[in-house]
Amino acid sequence: MSHDPIDLNPSTLVELRDGIDAIDDRIHDLLMKRAELVMRVGELKGKGPAGTPFYRPEREAQIHRRLEGRHGGPLPVEAVHRIFREIISASLNLEKQLSVAYLGPEATFTHEAALKQFGSAFTMFSTRTITEVFHEVEIGRANFGVVPVENSLEGVVIHTLDRFVRSPLNICGEVLMPVELNLLARGGVLGEVRVIYGHFSALDQCAQWLSHYLPQVKRVEVASTAEAAERARREEGAGAICGPFAANRYGLVVIAEHIEDQARLENRFLVVGRESPAPSGADKTSIMVSFLDDPGFLHRILGVFAERGINLSRIESRPTQERAWDYLFFIDMEGHRQDEGVSAALEALGALSGVSVKILGSYPQHAL
Numbered sequence: 001m002s003h004d005p006i007d008l009n010p011s012t013l014v015e016l017r018d019g020i021d022a023i024d025d026r027i028h029d030l031l032m033k034r035a036e037l038v039m040r041v042g043e044l045k046g047k048g049p050a051g052t053p054f055y056r057p058e059r060e061a062q063i064h065r066r067l068e069g070r071h072g073g074p075l076p077v078e079a080v081h082r083i084f085r086e087i088i089s090a091s092l093n094l095e096k097q098l099s100v101a102y103l104g105p106e107a108t109f110t111h112e113a114a115l116k117q118f119g120s121a122f123t124m125f126s127t128r129t130i131t132e133v134f135h136e137v138e139i140g141r142a143n144f145g146v147v148p149v150e151n152s153l154e155g156v157v158i159h160t161l162d163r164f165v166r167s168p169l170n171i172c173g174e175v176l177m178p179v180e181l182n183l184l185a186r187g188g189v190l191g192e193v194r195v196i197y198g199h200f201s202a203l204d205q206c207a208q209w210l211s212h213y214l215p216q217v218k219r220v221e222v223a224s225t226a227e228a229a230e231r232a233r234r235e236e237g238a239g240a241i242c243g244p245f246a247a248n249r250y251g252l253v254v255i256a257e258h259i260e261d262q263a264r265l266e267n268r269f270l271v272v273g274r275e276s277p278a279p280s281g282a283d284k285t286s287i288m289v290s291f292l293d294d295p296g297f298l299h300r301i302l303g304v305f306a307e308r309g310i311n312l313s314r315i316e317s318r319p320t321q322e323r324a325w326d327y328l329f330f331i332d333m334e335g336h337r338q339d340e341g342v343s344a345a346l347e348a349l350g351a352l353s354g355v356s357v358k359i360l361g362s363y364p365q366h367a368l
């Protein structure tokens with residue numbers, strides 16, 4: 001590898017491009033060196049006890065956080081994350097080929113979340129339902145699954161929560177994505193749109209924009225954003241409300257960007273698998289708690305966390321599927337189950353009589 005200093009102040013186009021070529025050669029050489037080290041890590045893992053995980057989300061989160069901490073220069077930090085996402089994805093693929101099932105069809109927000117988490121070197125396939133995503137991982141046809149959990153668009157949170165009741169899988173990660181809704185069509189002219197397809201919550205979230213700019217246009221509800229895109233691809237004069245990801249996949253043109261009425265909406269997705277990530281330094285733990293329908297029980301449960309200063313980021317209640325009026329609580333907290341405070345709280349919770357606790361997983365807090 002040559003280490004000639006690179007001239008950062010060339011003046012002509014030819015010199016500038018020579019400089020870029022020289023840098024590309026170095027990046028290329030370094031990528032190969034990095035890949036060699038990753039392969040050696042893979043060999044060590046292969047020699048470890050059976051079931052030693054190859055994919056290490058906690059390590060990947062640490063890499064992204066470290067880069068974010070040292071970041072500076074003209075490229076936005078999101079671009080750095082994307083580039084390293086792909087470097088890590090391609091490198092891990094040298095250790096082991098892994099597969100991911102996601103709630104489809106292709107080009108849904110969940111597909112985009114799966115790519116954001118795993119990069120494009122994983123084998124990915126879609127399923128029609130959330131329960132099938134879990135099933136594919138449970139029977140070992142996929143190593144990991146990606147499902148929406150707090151999804152203002154696909155409105156399916158409850159199916160994901162309910163599926164954890166009878167699944168042996170763990171949560172291995174979370175993906176957060178800002179909601180961006182665009183109006184897409186085959187042609188790029190707003191005045192030619194005669195009908196708009198969208199998932200009901202996409203139509204709902206853009207209602208003001210649609211009433212303002214397209215008051216006469218019929219709105220038709222479909223099962224997914226991907227189906228909306230498919231209809232717009234097939235039908236002349238049809239528009240679809242989709243994320244930016246769908247435009248390329250379906251060969252559509254963006255007529256209007258960011259047509260959602262409320263800014264800063266975010267979707268959250270979970271990665272499920274058989275592995276339990278080690279602490280990354282900034283983690284979350286999700287649990288499921290059921291208890292007798294007694295006055296004061298919820299108060300006592302929450303007290304266990306409050307006494308230990310553990311921050312709860314979400315509490316969701318669902319009826320149990322066993323008896324009417326029995327409830328399950330899904331609780332997310334900050335920290336890893338191996339952290340002192342969280343582990344003490346979980347132990348205290350388990351010791352309360354009449355309470356049953358299932359730990360769904362500890363995983364790195366969304367890093368990028």
Ligand SMILES: C=C(O[C@@H]1C=C(C(=O)O)C=C[C@H]1O)C(=O)O
Nearest residue numbers: 038041054055056059088091092
């Ligand atoms: C190299 C490793 O294996 C995988 C690849 C990584 C990488 O390319 O940096 C990071 C974590 C793992 O998912 C590792 O565990 O350190």
